[in-house]
Amino acid sequence: MVSVTSFYYVTLCLTWMLSSSDFLVFLFLLQQCASLLRSYCMGDGQVKFQLVSEPEVNFAHVEPQFRRINTEDPDLNINLPVYSIHGNHDDPSGLKYLSELDLLHTYGLINYFGKANDIENIDIYPLLFTKGTTKLALYGLGSIRDERLHRAYLNNRVQMKRPSEATDEWFNLFVLHQNRPAHRGSHNYIPESFLDSFLDLVVWGHEHDPIPEPEHNKERGFEVLQPGSSVATSMSDGEGKQKFCYVVKVCGRRYRVEPIALRTVRPFVIEEIDLKQAGFTKTEANTDTIRLEVETFLAGRMERIIRRVEETKGPHQPKQPLVRLRVDFGDIEPLNPILFGQKFFGRVANPKDIILPLKRKAEKAQMNGHGGVSNGVSKEIKPLIELDTATIEDVLVKYFDDKSDSGLMVFNSKFLTEALRKFVNNEDREAILDAYEYQKAQALQYLSLAEMSGDPGEELLNSLRTFRSENEKYMSDFVNDFEDWRSKGAGKKKGAAASRAAPKAAAPIIQVDESDEEMPPANGTANGRGRGAATTRARGGRARGARSLLTDSLLEFRLAWSLA
Structure with a gap:
């Protein structure tokens, strides 16, 4: 659950985490988020930059009457426009494929793009802003299942x-919300090499660890800023x-990133203790007292x-820490x-789970080249493994996998746990x-086509x-296929599932290939390249000493990743 207090200092807090199925919690968070956005983003202040792209294209996913930015709505006064993509906790779902951000956009509180x-x-059309020169x-792309987006990139189906x-x-900035390093599989992340140069x-x-200094990608030429989460989520x-x-801050083709430390984050302390190294060893003499000593x-x-x-x-930090x-x-x-x-x-803040017991993970006895056991002693391959790292989805998958033939026969446990994830998150x-x-409909259709x-x-x-x-x-x-079926509303029509043909066993549908101030010195310089072509554009073409020109041309915006 997002810390509401942090919003007063960050100003922008656009996403929240639903950790339970209590709808009242959702309503409270939605009301708090809308209240804060209205308090800090609405007013008579002047917005000094202009949108020159076609809003009908940028906001094609919303109803026609709301396909515009809120600063151009004659019924609203906005002095701090907020632009947001969705993440993996507020991604679109359900019959109408809606996100919580669709609500905030309809309210006129934010500008929701990248859907x-x-x-x-996937065609990604940029929001084009100008201020002076x-x-x-x-560019923005809201969260999509990593495997699916990975495949789309491999098949050249993502166009910027x-x-x-x-x-x-143009200074080209791309915001996305995906796994950056590989997670549990070769396709469960988006390599930086996939992105346009x-x-x-x-x-x-999406990534929780903050990296406040942009990292340069030598292969593609751009820089990557990883904001990290704004509150502790685990x-x-x-x-x-x-x-x-x-x-x-962007001026011409130059930019600068200024990290601002948050002052309202709950203190969080984590320590690792090895009782043996601390001098605690169980013996026959201290069996009755060792636990009290520990x-x-x-x-x-x-x-x-x-x-x-x-x-x-x-x-300004909460009094009770997480330990x-x-x-x-x-x-x-x-x-x-x-x-x-x-x-x-x-x-x-967390009295029920201060202690996390750890255990050592022993390697299974390995076979030698002659088919025998290499040695009789287990090897320690990783010092300490957390007992509670598994999610509820992992637990359910393991439960059904352990059941083997006595467990689920028609339904797939991984598929059902994906549905559970959507239900919870x-x-x-x-x-x-x-x-x-x-x-059920897929199984019935499959059986009707099978030759017996x-x-x-x-x-x-x-x-x-x-x-x-x-x-x-x-x-x-x-x-x-299931997500497509749901997005088209088939799941809400009685018997509609049965009308959808199942893939044949010998011929799957898709084969996955496994293979306002003067600009200070910049900490990043735009590479100025097109698609693979070097630029010959001069860097000294601007009158850098003209402060008024720089002020009129300086685009400044704030980034806050409230939850990864």
Whole structure:
């Protein structure tokens, strides 16, 4: 859940996290977000830059009467326009394929762009802004399932449209919300090499770790700014870093990034403790007292942490910190985290899960080249593994996989857990039912096309096994077809699922190839290149000493990634 207090200092807070299915929580967050946007973004101030692109194209995903930016709405007074793409917690879903940002755009509080209407052929049209002689082309792409977007890039189905006039005079900025490093698979991220080389700056959302200085990509020539999350969304190492929002100033083809440290983020401390290294070893003599000694030791560590936080926290930070002790108990029986946390109730924000027991991961005995065991001792390949790193989706998939043939036969566990993810993260209350109806209809259609001979019962079971195997093999395509089916409204028509043909076992539908001030010195310079072509454009063409010209040409905007 997003910290509402942080908004008063960041000003821009556009997304929130729905961690439960309580609709009242959603309404509260929506009301708070709309209230803050209205308080800080509406007024009689003058907006000094101009949109010169076609809003009918940039906002083709909204109703015709709202295909414009809110600063050009005669019924609204906006002095701080906000432009936003959606992330993976507020991505479009449901019958009308709507996001929470669609609501805020309709209210006139933000300008929602970067929503792909056709996710098989993605055309990205930039918002074109001008101020004096400065020209900014702002490209945006809201979150799409990484596997699907990865495949779209491989198939050259993502096109970034460039301005037809004075192409090399535009500063090209791209904002997206995807996995940056590889996650659980070769296709579950977007390599930087996929992005167009004419880009000058890429603002990469979704990743939690903040990297306040832009990183240069030597291969493509652009720079990448990774803002990171603005609040701690998990109890991991990366969340303990300083959080930032950013001001990006653009003048001509030059730019500068100014990180601004957030002052209202809840203090977060994470420490790792190895009890054996701390001198605690279980013996026959101390069997009855060792756990009490460990509890006293850890309680003392907690007191020091709380005292240190009280001495160092800022005046605007919440009083109660988040504290995580990752403890390797070894052969000592772990403490009960809830009972331990009761000692610090009211003093920390997470008393129920202060302690995270860790365990060592041993490598399975390896076979030698002669078919025997190389040695009888397990090798430690990773020092400590968290017990609670798995998501509920992972737990369900493992549960059904362990059941093997005695578990699900028709329905695919990974497909159902994807529907569960949408139900939990997106408040999509019909996702699970739609997934059930879709798979049922696909199975019935598949069986109607299957050729059977011999024992009907055995043939039926074999066909169902083949159907499930094909779905697992081409799961990405199966999920994509389901999303297309839902976006077209088929799931809301009685019996509509049954009318959709299932892919044949021997011929899957899609084969996935596995292969306002004077500009200070810039910390980034636009590469000024077209698609693969070097530029000969002179850098000294501007009258840099003319302060009034620079003021009229300086585009300044703020970036705040409220949740990754």
